[in-house]
Amino acid sequence: MAEALVVGAFLSGFANVVIDRLISTEFVNLVVGKKLNRQLVERLKTALLAAKALAADAEQKQFGNELVKEWLDSLRDALYTADDLLDHVFIKAEIRSKVRSRLPRFLNMSNSKTVTKIEEVVKRIEDLQKLKDTLGLKEIPTGSSSWRPPSTSLERGTVYGRDDDKQALIKMLIDNNDHKLSVISIVGMGRVGKTTLAQCLYNNEDLMKGFDLKAWICVSENFDVVETTKNVIKEITSGFCSLDGFNLLQHDLKEKLSEKKFFVVLDDIWSNDGDKWKSFITPFQDGRKGSTVLLTTRKENVGPIVQNYNSYFLNGLSDDYCWSIFADNSSFPESNGSSELEGIGRMIVKKCDGLPLAAETLGLLLRSKHDVEEWNMILLSDIWEFPVTDSKILPALLISYYHLPAYLKRCFVYCSLYPKDHKFDKDELILLWMAEDLLRPRKRRETFEEVGRECFDDLASRLLFKQVEHSEKYFVMHDLMHDLATFLAGEFYCRLSEELGENEDMRILTRHLSCDYPIFEKFYSSSRIESLRTFLFISNAQFHDRNESTRLTCDILSKNKYLRVLSFDELAIFPDSMGKLIHLRYLSLSQTNIKTLPESLCKLYNLQT
Structure with missing residues (x-):
């Protein structure tokens, strides 16, 4: 089945980028025969083609064979090194050919x-x-995918199979009307439909008529009591909160909730820290009878310890309801209406373990496929049997990933640098993809921005991204999709953050790094990393000591000369050493205190953004 499975291996796409560089007219004219021996270039191209042919097989076998995984990591590392070196040679040659002023003598390449x-x-x-x-390992031919979902595939359809659950939860709400505060947890495994069910209640106009206030807060893995309290205030005041101190926030929230009947949803809760919960829930105690805090969580023991606390366990959908979701997304029977396909489809659905997201993504994958052979390819895929140790990674989602074209795989994995539930800007992400050379125009006169928008819309249509409500430019990743991207990113991508703490570390293979907390200082001081391509501060990544921030920044720049993406949140001065980063394509200083830019900025010949 392997021959039919892989549309475009991740490393095949990367190898193509390096090969394209080697054969490009500009590279040949400037470098080959002048700066690099033609025989060496041909050896590299031949080696890349041979390794590329093995990459597809290796990418599937890595999950059951640690030696294959090590081989794949070594090849990936070698590709990064080759790409960096070729980029360096080309840039030096290009600068020398275009700039007539006196420059340091170009190295004797022999x-x-x-x-x-x-x-x-x-x-x-x-x-x-x-x-x-x-x-x-064996050679597997790879091709490109012509699959394109229709433009309506992003629309959310009917909620299947949850009527009984909705009625049960409504009854729980009504039964709790005699209590001043009730806390109800919807408990279930990831992507089983907890958030969808909570949304059904939150948007039920008849049910909400009895409440004075309502709020929806996505909490996720890092339960910050201060930030969550502030977000509740913002929700019930239509987005405004000028307070910072926790004491002021708690008093303000208590006043706003006092003698009101409220319905507050805390979506995606992970923390079971009793002290945090007791501290957080204090302002909620003085509401009117029937006030409710509704939680969605994957953990049975999550939730505040209050007098009236109830759990509702949400099971997976039946195969029939999963089939309805699958059929809706695969356009069955409108365009795929044969009894033979239905039989195969129902067997695929049985493998989804009652998870709506799995049925949805596989339905979309098969939407434009009309042959029995193509549906059987999914049903009989070896990936269902992959011994993936991370239980958060579903075989159904891995199958969806493996059927992405190679160029989309690299764009998707890059998003592992964002924290979970991070609202990212579509246009900014496209600029980052451009800087990392992940976008390849496939039509004449097509701009990189146009290619980026096509790639983004393609990934969104496959449910890998979802649009933030009431926003055209901001998106988030589904939790399990984020888990999948992080899993596939391996040791080459690293995100340092408060909630990950000691569980995450920079490794020698790390090429892409993002931080959302000063914990970076602790890790970087002992790091041997010298080949970073991406260095992003995201969200709340702020150093309190500006001098230390500047020292670390200079150290980063001096060690990592192949940087292509730099973004800072806390920087007081512009280091002169930044002018030596000739590979830099993307530079963001928008959140810093820098007032003026030095002339050395003009040496960044490749800067795009």
């Missing part, structure tokens, strides 16, 4: 360190290719 490094990476890729028989 005996330079750069050529030596390129020779080393060529031998490394050749040696990896020689291991194919030992590891049982």
Whole structure:
């Protein structure tokens, strides 16, 4: 089944980028025969083509074979190194050809360190290719996908199979009308439909007529009592809260909720810290009878310890309801209406374990496929049997990922740098993809921005992103999709944050790094990383000591000369060393205190954004 399974392996796409560079007219004219020996370039191209042919097989076998995974990581690392070195040679040659003013003499490429490094990476890729028989790897031809879902695929359809659950929860709400405060938890595994069910209650006009105030807050894994309290105030005051201190926030919230009947949803709760919950819930005690806090959580023991606390366990959908979701998204029977396909489809649905998201994504995947062979390819996929140790990663979602074109795979995995539930800007993400050379125009006169929008819309249509309500430009990733992206990113992507704490660390293979907390200082001081491409501060990543921030920044810049993306939140001065980052494509200083920019900024020849 492997031959039919892979539409475009992740590393195949990366190898294509490096090969395209080697054969591009500009590279050949500026570099080949002048700065790099033609035989060395041909050796590299041959090695890349041979390794690329094995990548698709290796990407599937890595989950059951640790040696194959190590082989794949080594190849990925070698591709990064080759791409960085070739980019460096090309940029130096381009600068020398375009700038007539006196520059430092271009290195003699016949005996330079750069050529030596390129020779080393060529031998490394050749040696990896020689291991194919030992590891049982075989060549798998890969192609590109012509699958394109219709423009209406983003619309949310009917909620299937939850009428009994809705009625049971409504009864719980009514039964609690004699209590000043009730806390109800909807408990279930990821993507079973907890949030969807909570939304049904929240948007039920008849039910909500009895409440004076309502609020919806997505909490996620990092339960910050101060931030969550502030978000409740913002929700019930239509987005305004000028207070910061926790004491002021609690008094303000208590006053706003006092003698009111409220309905507050806290979506995606993970924390079971009793002290945090007792502190958070205090302002909620003085509402009118029937006031309710509704939680959605994957953990049975999550929730505040209050007098009237109830749990509602949400099970998976029946196969029939999952089939309804699958059929709705696969356009069955409108365009795929055969009894043979229905039989195969129902067997696929049984493998979804009652999870609506799994049925939805696989339905979309098969929407434009009309042949029995194509549906059987999904049903009989080896991926269902992958021994994935991370229980959050569903085989159904892995199948959806493996059927992405290679260029979309790299764009999707890059999003693992965002924190969970982070509202990211579509246009900004496209600029980051551009800077990392993840976008490849496929039509004449097509701009990178146009390609980026096509890729983004394609990923969104496959349910990998979802639009933030009442916003055209902000999106979030589904939790399980974020888990999937993080899982696939491996050691090459790292996100340091408060909630991850000691569980996350930068490794020698890390090329892309994002931070949303000063914990970065602790990790970076002992780090040997010298090949970063991405360095992003996201959200609340602020250093309280500006001098320390500047020192760390200079250290980062001096060690990581191949940086392509830089974004800071806390920086007092613009380091002169930044002018040496000739690979830099994206630079964001919008959240810093820098007032003026030095002339060294003009040396960033490749800066796009």
